[in-house]
Amino acid sequence: MQRQAPVAPGELDALVVTVGRTRDREAFVALYRHFAPRVKAYLLRLGADDTTAEEATQETMLAVWRRADSFDPSQAGASTWVFTIARNRRIDLIRRERRPEAEEGSAELIPDPAVPADQKIAVEERDRRVRVALEVLPREQAALIEMAYYQDLTQTAIAEKTGLPLGTVKSRFRLAFARLKRVLDGDMS
Amino acid sequence: MSRHHPPEDVLMAYAAGSLPEPHSLVVATHLSLCPACRQTMTGLDALGGAMLDDLSPTLMEADSLDRLMARLEEPAPPKAPPAPTDSVLPSPLRAYVGRGIENVAWKKLGRGIEEFRLPIPNTDGYTTRLVRVAAGRDIPSHSHDGDELTLVLAGGFTDGGENYRRGDVAGADPTVHHTPVADADGVCICLIVTEGKLRFSGPFGPLLSYFRG
Numbered sequence: 086m087q088r089q090a091p092v093a094p095g096e097l098d099a100l101v102v103t104v105g106r107t108r109d110r111e112a113f114v115a116l117y118r119h120f121a122p123r124v125k126a127y128l129l130r131l132g133a134d135d136t137t138a139e140e141a142t143q144e145t146m147l148a149v150w151r152r153a154d155s156f157d158p159s160q161a162g163a164s165t166w167v168f169t170i171a172r173n174r175r176i177d178l179i180r181r182e183r184r185p186e187a188e189e190g191s192a193e194l195i196p197d198p199a200v201p202a203d204q205k206i207a208v209e210e211r212d213r214r215v216r217v218a219l220e221v222l223p224r225e226q227a228a229l230i231e232m233a234y235y236q237d238l239t240q241t242a243i244a245e246k247t248g249l250p251l252g253t254v255k256s257r258f259r260l261a262f263a264r265l266k267r268v269l270d271g272d273m274s
Numbered sequence: 275m276s277r278h279h280p281p282e283d284v285l286m287a288y289a290a291g292s293l294p295e296p297h298s299l300v301v302a303t304h305l306s307l308c309p310a311c312r313q314t315m316t317g318l319d320a321l322g323g324a325m326l327d328d329l330s331p332t333l334m335e336a337d338s339l340d341r342l343m344a345r346l347e348e349p350a351p352p353k354a355p356p357a358p359t360d361s362v363l364p365s366p367l368r369a370y371v372g373r374g375i376e377n378v379a380w381k382k383l384g385r386g387i388e389e390f391r392l393p394i395p396n397t398d399g400y401t402t403r404l405v406r407v408a409a410g411r412d413i414p415s416h417s418h419d420g421d422e423l424t425l426v427l428a429g430g431f432t433d434g435g436e437n438y439r440r441g442d443v444a445g446a447d448p449t450v451h452h453t454p455v456a457d458a459d460g461v462c463i464c465l466i467v468t469e470g471k472l473r474f475s476g477p478f479g480p481l482l483s484y485f486r487g
Contacts, residue, residue, distance in 0.1 A: 094327075110343070117339060122331030129332060139335055143342055151350045161316065165323030172291035172322065182295045182396065185302035185366040187312065188356045215320045219328075233283075234290040234325055240283050255283070262282040269317040 092119050094212060097163035105153035113150055116163075121146055124171045130235045133179055141178050145171045162212045211269065218268040226261035229254065276308040278442035280423070285311065289318030295394055296402040296467040299370060300423050300443065303465060306364035307441035362427050362463060370394070371404070375463070378404060386411040401468045407431070407456040417451040419470025424454075429462035431455060 092100075097119060103112040124145050128138035148170050156166055176184045219227065232238045232246075240258060244251040279285075280301055287293040288301040305312050357369035360376075370392050371378060380388035386408030394402055399420075407413060409429070423445055430439040433454040438444050446452060448470075456462035 110346070113346075114339070114343075117342065120326075121334055121338065121342075123326050123329045125334060126329045126332040127326055130329070139338065142334075143338070143345070146342055147345060147348075150346055161319065162323060164327045165320045168322040168326045169319055171326070176291055184291075185295070185299045185370070187302050187305035188365050211317065212320050212324065215317065215324045219321070219324060230286070230321070231325075233286050233292060234322060237290075237292040239287065239292070258283050258286075262286065265317065265321070266314065269314075 094162050094164065094209070098158040101149070101153050101156045101163045101166070102158065104150065105156055113153075116149060117146055120149070120164075120167050124167065127168075127171060127235070128175060128179075131175065131179075131237055133175075137179060141171075141174050144178060145174045148174065159208060162208050165212070214268050215265075218265045221268075222261055222264060226257050226264070229257050230261055233258075276304070276310070276441040276443070278436065278438055278444060279308065279311055280304055280443045281445050284423070284445070285314060286318055289315060289322060294397060294400060296392075296397055296400045297423055299367060299392075299394075299402065300425050300465060300467055302366040303364050303425055303427075304441060304443050306366060367427075367465060370402075380406060385414075387413065399469060401466075403466055403468075405464050405466050407462045407464075409456055409460050409462070410458045412453050412455040415451065415453040418446065418448055418468055420448060421469050422446040422450075423467045425465045427463045427465060429460045430457040431462050431464070432457065 092115070097116070100112045100116050103109045104116065121142050125138045125142040128141050129135070133141065145167070149167060152170070156163070161169075173184050176182050219230075222230070229243065232243050238246065240254050241251060243249075244254045247254070280288075284293065284297060284301060288298055293301065305315060357365045358374075359365040359368055360374045362375040363371055368374070371390070378390050380390055382388050388406045390404040390406075392402040392404070394400075404427075405413075407429075423443065424438075426438050426440050426442050426444075428440060430437060430442075431454045432438070433444060433452050434450075436444070437457070439457075444454075
């Protein structure tokens with residue numbers, strides 16, 4: 086495989102925006118080189134066989150091409166956006182289930198009166214904080230989050246797999262979630 | 275504003291994509307009604323994005339990029355229009371019910387309780403239903419084999435000293451034995467997902483055999 090320099094998050098955002106605006110194939114190939122091998126790795130981690138992972142990655146990248154014009158970098162970074170597409174493609178193609186979602190931007194959504202738009206943390210800042218949170222989480226809590234995201238395991242299944250009591254799994258999970266939420270809410274301690 | 279949110283592990287499993295479809299429906303409906311959880315969800319999605327970036331890239335098939343580029347001009351499948359919404363059913367739920375709240379084919383269970391089962395394929399072991407309870411009535415004392423997730427859509431109910439109103443979510447695990455009572459101010463409509471079977475223990479339990487799932 087070709088060696089590639091790591092792409093900065095801002096660059097990835099700009100590439101998706103470019104694809105959305107001008108259908109630029111070169112920009113799309115750059116996105117493919119960064120994301121396709123990661124999306125496939127993600128699907129393999131979740132237990133897909135190589136052929137299925139390859140197909141679902143194709144479908145994910147095709148959706149990236151088709152929906153790039155709806156990408157809004159003020160809502161989510163490119164990696165987050167691609168993650169949600171890959172996750173939903175997996176549910177659709179591999180689990181064969183539907184994915185109910187709240188319609189973004191729909192008039193029925195009850196708006197949040199407490200947080201004016203200019204006070205929301207910027208996407209870049211949020212992504213930076215998430216990274217910090219992942220790094221500072223105690224090992225056993227980070228492992229739990231990994232299992233939730235990459236092994237498709239419920240708490241009960243995690244308890245069975247690790248041999249830990251369900252109560253321990255639940256409390257570790259709550260701790261991880263609380264810390265994550267604190268970091269996202271701006272308390273970096 | 276919701277005061278009772280889905281349990282943390284349920285929110286995270288929804289973000290991770292590992293939550294069963296019936297529970298995902300409860301979360302999506304709650305998200306339509308709860309800005310705070312939508313905010314949390316953007317953080318959990320960002321967590322997924324960060325973890326995707328951190329994965330070691332794997333090898334793609336040699337012809338993978340060529341095959342993809344050849345497909346770029348394929349016509350996209352038509353996008354399904356979002357389901358309409360009504361005063362009780364937010365659009366994600368309205369899509370599953372397939373009709374407005376005024377046209378739901380309620381089935382009477384007796385004692386002021388009616389239900390409508392949502393057909394969700396491949397969800398053996400879960401029962402997903404809308405339940406309508408007359409003002410002030412209780413659901414007979416029961417426990418469950420598995421977890422139960424309840425979302426209030428209209429009216430409200432009180433259970434274990436807590437009051438739940440539209441948008442609120444109540445979770446109950448197998449250790450909980452409860453008797454929820456609908457608020458007196460009107461009919462209470464809930465979306466309830468039950469894992470395993472319900473076990474009734476009150477004097478009216480046997481009458482509600484149909485409820486057992």
